[in-house]
Amino acid sequence: MTFSFDLIATSIPLLLTGAAVTIEITVLSIALGIFIGLFAGVARISSVKIVRFAAAVYVDFFRGTPLLVQIFIIYFALPVITGQRIDPFIAAIAGCGINSGAYVAEIFRAGIESIDKGQMEAGRSLGMTWLQTMGYIIVPQAFRRVIPPLGNEFIALLKDSSLVSVIGFEELTRRGQLIIARTYGALEIWLSVAVIYLIMTLTISRLVAYLEKRWRINDKR
C-alpha cells in the first residue's frame, strides 16, 4: 500500500473549489427548503381541508421517495415531458430544495404546534386574522424553537448534496471522483473528501449552537 501526501497536497485546491460549490448548493437549497417548508408547514395545520391535504401529499411524497430518484426525475424524466434540457445547477437546487422543504415543513409544523394555544387565542381575541396571528405571533416564536432541528436538516442536506454528483454536477464528491479517475488515488482522495465534509458539518453545528444560545434569551416561558 502506498499513501501519497503529495497527491493530497496537489488535489486540495481542486477539492476546495468543489467544497465551495457544495456550500453554494446547500445554502441555496436550504433557503428554498425553508421558504417552501414554512408555507407547507403552516398549510399542514390550516383549517381548510384541501390545503391541509395538498401539503400532506407533498410531504409524504418527498419524504417517502429517495432523494436520488427525485433528482433523476427532475433531471432526466422532466425533460421528457417538457422537451427541454434542465441545467444541472437548477436541477440540483430544485431537487435538494424541494426535498428539504418536506422535512422543514414537518419541523415547522412541530414548532408551531409547540407554541401555547393561548397565543393564538390572544391574537384572535384582538381581532387579528388567523394568518396575521400566524405571521406576527406564532411563526416568529416557532422559528426560534426550531433552530436546532433546522440545523440538523442543514447538515443532512449538506451531506445529501453529494448525490447531485450523479447528474455530473461538479461539487465536492464529483471533484473527488474526477481526480481519482485521473490519479487512481482512491484512498488519499476519499479520505480528504470525508475530512472536508466533516469540517463543514462541524462548523455548521457550532454556528447553530451559537444562534440557539443567542435567540433563546427572549423565549423563556
Place this chain on the structure above:
Amino acid sequence: MINVKGLKKSFGELEILKGIDIRVKPREVVVIIGPSGSGKSTFLRCINYLEEPTEGEIIVDGIKISGEAEINKVRAEVGMVFQRFNLFPHMTVLENIILAPMKVRKLPREECEKTARELLSRVGLADKESAYPEQLSGGQQQRVAIARALAMNPKLMLFDEPTSALDPELVGEVLDVMKELAKSGMTMIVVTHEMGFAREVGTRLIFMDGGYIVEEGNPKEIFENPKEERTKAFLSKVL
C-alpha cells in the same frame, strides 16, 4: 350591548352550556361566579367566538355573527383578558400593545405608541415599555394584558379569571386596575373567584352551575340573601 338567546355549547357528547339567556347593557359590570365546570369560562369564550356555540344567538354591539368577517369585527370591539395573560413573549411590552391597533385598525405607529404609553401609565407601568414579558411579575404581566386589550378601544371587556394564576400578594394590583376601569364606565363581564370584587364592583351578579344560570341579581342582595339552594350551598363554601 350584548344579547344572548338560547346559547348552548357541547364538546362532543358533553353539554357544557344548556341554554343561556342574558342581556348586558352599556356600563354594566356583570360578575359571573360558580363552581369549576359550571360553564362560566365557556360562556365567556362564546361571546367572542373563541368557542363556537352549538346553538343559539349572540348579538354583540348590533353585530350578529354568521361568518369569519363578522367574527373579526366583533373581536376587535371586545377585549379579552386571560387567566394566563398570554402576552407575546418575543415582543416588548410596547410592541405587545401596539401590534393589534396597527394591524387591525391600521393606525399609524406614532399614534399607537402614544396611546400605548397613556395606557401603560394608567395601569401603573409607564417605566416598563421596553421590558419583555418574562422580566415582569405575574401582576405586571396581567396589567400589560389589560392595557393591550384596551388599546383596541373596545366597547366591552371580558375577564376570564384574571387573578387566578397570580400569587396572592399580586391580586390586589390587578383588581385595582379593573376597579378603575369599571369606574370609568367600561362595560365588563368578569368571571372570577374574587367575591370581594364581585360584591364591591359588580352591578349584577350571576351564579352559574351545571350549564345554567341559577340565580342573578344585585350582588349585595345575593350575597346576603341567596334565594336558590345551590347558590346558598356554593356561597357557604366560598365566603
